[in-house]
Amino acid sequence: MKNALLIGGTGFLGSALACRLASADFALTLPTRRRERAKHLTVLPTASVIEADVHDPATLARLMAGQDLVVSLVGILKGDFQRTHVELPGKIARAAAAANVPRLIHISALAAAPDAPSEYLQSKAAGEAAVKAAYPQATIFQPSVIFGRGDSFLTLFASLLELAPLVPLACPEARFQPVWVEDVVSAIVASLDHPESQGQTYPLCGPRVYTLRELVAYTGWLSGHPRPIIGLPLALSYLQAFVMEWLPNGPMTRDNVRSMQVPNVCPQGCTLPFGLAATPLEAVAPGYLAKQ
Structure with missing residues (x-):
């Protein structure tokens, strides 16, 4: 052992x-x-x-x-x-x-x-x-941003959508390539059997790129709480984040908004290392977000 x-x-x-x-x-x-x-x-x-x-x-x-x-x-x-x-x-x-x-x-x-x-x-x-x-x-x-049962990403959206009649969304066109938590784990574990992985850096992404608006809309549809989404321009995105910084456990900060100015996506053609295949979001998210 x-x-x-x-x-x-x-x-x-x-x-x-x-x-x-x-x-x-x-x-x-x-x-x-x-x-x-x-x-x-x-x-x-x-x-x-x-x-x-x-x-x-x-x-x-x-x-x-x-x-x-x-x-x-x-x-x-x-x-x-x-x-x-x-x-x-x-x-x-x-x-x-x-x-x-x-x-x-x-x-x-x-x-x-x-x-x-x-x-x-x-x-x-x-x-x-x-x-x-x-x-x-x-x-x-x-x-990239990691999703799966118990995450603080899609699950957070689902909780917010259940409460809000509409969603004023900061950085709606921010781009993400979410990766399943079990795929990240598989890459970590597989690296142990690949000595050549020592000293290397590996980006990890899922198979598809989404905008934040698409992810929130999909979460709302899955969870049974579809809501109108109002995309905020950058100035209002910063203002919204500033207000949220004052809330206990606020879901966003101005630094988060700055992070979203960079596409959170892998280089074109990038795949998971060690021959692993990335799992689509649509194959996993319904299992923990779908309305029961």
Whole structure:
């Protein structure tokens, strides 16, 4: 049995990856700030969910001992990007290198670039650089927006559509190429059997590009709550996001709007690595969004 440390392993993508690795006979260590939020993973027979501060270098060093695989999964859409997307991945990579961990995988984001218009995308690029500087053989994945049961993407739209009589939509023509969470997990797991993936970066996308308007409309149709969609121009998109920043758990920020100025799509002709086939959104979304 091999050992794997999943940092950020109690989140949406991390939970899916934990289930897959547990079924592949990995012994998992899943650090979290609050263990009660990870009760869904305590049932995995090979998983150990522990409370730990992964920002503390000494704690990281202790967690790295004896690991065969470390996966860096932590990501946020608002908050302290420098601490979460840049400093933490650098700490993880340095700790993994110091402990001679054989494999390190880092989850970044599609369209991450130093000159991107948003702090989110800039910080993701800086995090990649920090990982590569400390652990050059790390494998990096850059998924587009990830969908699946329990996501914070289509599920969020469905919740909003149930409540709102109409939808004033920021950046309605923003382009996305959503990728199924299980396809992302498959790419991560497959990379372990491909030594040539070390030191490489892989964008991950689904088979089709959509506008945000199309995605919201499709979600409304599936969930039984179709609503009129009013596309907002850029200035009003920023104004809407500014107002939402003041709401508890507001669904959008101005930095999110800046991120949407960059198409969240893979290069033309790009496919999933390792011979994997991307699953269409339409084959999965009805299973968790359709009105029962």
